[in-house]
Amino acid sequence: MDFADVSASERPYLPPAVAVSTVAFALNPPSGALVVEEGVRHDAAGETSATLWIPLVRRTRAPYLGRWALPGGPTRWDETLADTALRSIRAAAQCTPGYLEQLYAFGGVERSADAQRLVTIAYWAMLGEDDLSTAVPGGAEGGSTGASTAEQAGGRRWDDPRVDPPRADPPRAEIGAAIDESGRADANVAWCSADALPDLAFDHSAITDYALARLRSKTEYAAVAHRFLGPVFTIGQLRAVHEAVLGYAVDPANFRRQILARGALIDTGERETGSPHRPARLYRFSNEAAPEFPDARPQPRRPA
Amino acid sequence: MDFADVSASERPYLPPAVAVSTVAFALNPPSGALVVEEGVRHDAAGETSATLWIPLVRRTRAPYLGRWALPGGPTRWDETLADTALRSIRAAAQCTPGYLEQLYAFGGVERSADAQRLVTIAYWAMLGEDDLSTAVPGGAEGGSTGASTAEQAGGRRWDDPRVDPPRADPPRAEIGAAIDESGRADANVAWCSADALPDLAFDHSAITDYALARLRSKTEYAAVAHRFLGPVFTIGQLRAVHEAVLGYAVDPANFRRQILARGALIDTGERETGSPHRPARLYRFSNEAAPEFPDARPQPRRPA
């Protein structure tokens, strides 16, 4: 079932195609990755500035040929929407995100100009430092470009209400942004600071803005920031993540109290070592009581 | 382009179809409407209990033949997703909602069993008392079943980032829940209390739960409740809406202060008349400063 032989003038009358686009956030680009900043391209060096990074994919066909776009592509017949999002992230960033959430469905009739009507379901994701191969958090060492698409989705829960195991071999569709599955550091994949994105293809700039707003919003009222970190972390590290995401300084004392008052952090009893100051307690995150729906908000105080 | 002649065994391999389902909330069912409560069916009478009501459509084909389902159906080639939601609401409730917002995209692979893969974008909507024909707010008068699909979408903004004017006559697709466009009180349309819904077709019960959670959530942190009312209302009426939606009593004094502190209510200078007590001020709602994205939340106080 391929629409390639349908004449261009009939394409707008076809049933809409379904594609997924993903905004994947990381605290740092993986070491050795191609970095693009507002059109100027250079290799990753220095710059441990506290911004967020997003992997982009270069368009290899019209429309928007050569422009940067969000990773994504059409859903396969045997994939959930979340699975498609995961696959596109793995293809672009060579890792599996620690968090994935649906963002919005874009279905305007004019989104892809003359091409077939396209409905895009946007997702956003968080890539932990652990997930990104073996990147050194603060450094610029041109390390190994993490091999073997690590299948590390152990026991994680995606937001899609029902998730099915994949079935047999599917046929490939040909619509929308292509997903590169070759692995390996790809010249068509670049990492870009969320603060200085170039103009993206389609409406992907708007999607990215929306995703950034959602990430900031959830960082303020929900407990998601820890997913940028490993399984064990200090409150200071967590605070640094909040500051990077929110873009402003947070009082250490008040942050500590508020984050502990939520009751989601579990003291491991161990301490950080090797720091040039008083060692901090190490905490784990308690995954109990996940919200029923991905964008549910905490219950406000309600009068009796 | 019709998939009807594709054999059933090939259907799961087709590209997914795109449909829309809508959860439309109203404070009261329209007078004269068919009311269904947990399978027991009877005409609307008395019962001005403070619950929310939702229009449902009976399935007229397999799967789930005969079960109640959310209004909806496939998107036409020339419609935005929001337009499809509007059309399905107009067909089921014979009115245009005062608010419409995208809820979630459901795309699990097994949602429609053996049928073609179906991606459903769910919307939720608020139907104002004004919108529902000429229903009497508190009463059970079997009044006129409001005629003529009133086109009253004057100057309202929908959430879809880009909205286009519809084009020419589209062909009809044949997948998913049928939309009845005959108008008139339909035996296949029933109103049901959100508290006592029967088991719905597909995953529509879960969608409804999600929509209800979102409505309650937005009622608490955003200013949406006024859309259940007319253009002018008293704070007491607005409080009654909050109580109906949230399901618990709200202190009148504190509610007044909080709602006024938001700065979105404009005193018209006029007063309510005919009430057996001190007349209340009448307010309008200020539509300025609509959020950039439909589910944006108010900015919390941020330290300098």
Added chain:
DNA sequence: ACAATAGTGTCTCTAAGACAGTATACT
């Protein structure tokens, strides 16, 4: 007069923010 709701005043309590002060590691 009475009932009923509109609207105001004010007390309490919680939580956020600001910031001073103490604790404990490494150099």
Added chain:
DNA sequence: AGTATACTGTCTTAGAGACACTATTGT
């Protein structure tokens, strides 16, 4: 000793909730 961060204490302030009290209509 000096520095840097961890952690604790506490003052101030804003806002939520509870609730008493006054205002103004119709019956």
